[in-house]
Amino acid sequence: MSLFTGTASYYRQFRPGIPEDVAEALDQAAPTRTGGPRRLLDVGTGTGLVAEALLGRFNDTIAIDNDADMLAAAESALRPKLPEGTRLSLVESTAEDFVPPAGWKADLVTICRAFHWLDQAAVLSRLDDQIAPDGVVAIFGDSSFWTATSPWKEAVRDVIKSFLGEERRAGSGTFQHHNRPYSEIMEESPFDQVEEARIPVHRTWTTESILGYLYSTSFAAPHLFGVRLPEFETAVKERLTDFSKDDTFPEENEFLIRFGRRSRR
Secondary structure (H helix, E strand, O other): OOOOOOOHHHHHHHOOOOOHHHHHHHHHHOOOOOOOOOEEEEEOOOOOHHHHHOEOOEOEEEEEEOOHHHHHHHHHHHHHHOOOOOEEEEEEOOOOOOOOOOOOOEEEEEEEOOHHHOOHHHHHHHHOOOEEEEEEEEEEEOOOOOOOOOHHHHHHHHHHHHHHOOOOEEOOEEOOOOOOOHHHHHHOOOOOEEEEEEEEEEEEEOHHHHHHHHOOOOOOOHHHOHHHHHHHHHHHHHHHOOOOOOOOEEEEEEEEEEEEEOOOO
């Protein structure tokens, strides 16, 4: 069973997309190409949110994920929007096992909201053979509900814990994570020249979108609650009424992007 079993439809509908400012920063960080294709490798694409945000900026995209349901949702969403003359390949694979077509080198590799699931050192090492000499790897994401500190998010997290336990779930297990900054891990990899960018984002949520987001995660996927799912929904709804009279919940968040490049030797 995948960590995200049963979440694909919620992921596509309720996960916040990639803001234009973030897409622009990714675009500007990657080398431009005039005499050939500009290539994007999106690792852990999920339902294709990053690939979608970068449509039209790259004309040859490979997006990989190990969840077939996620890729099916990405196919349905992205294929109709694909600009003429561009290629999109959706590949079912882990980052650790992925092998690109012979001679294919990415100008930009994106890993969004997924690096914590990977064998990080191994993936960065493998990417050394998959990225163009002047290419860039971008590891980025925004804060999840589990780590955010606004009062209404803390209240929602408390409800989750009351149903599933104090430890953050990751499918049938618990989430294991180190505290090392990603920049340090990147500095030990071939992409040891690291720059960071922070891009703020403001969102407004509703009870429906909060529940939909939770059901897209590995720590609150619907199957984790079993027959208590309706009870969980009721508890979240009741708790949220303490924080809004009009069913609007503001969020201040930010995307932290770490751009890694090879040292010039």
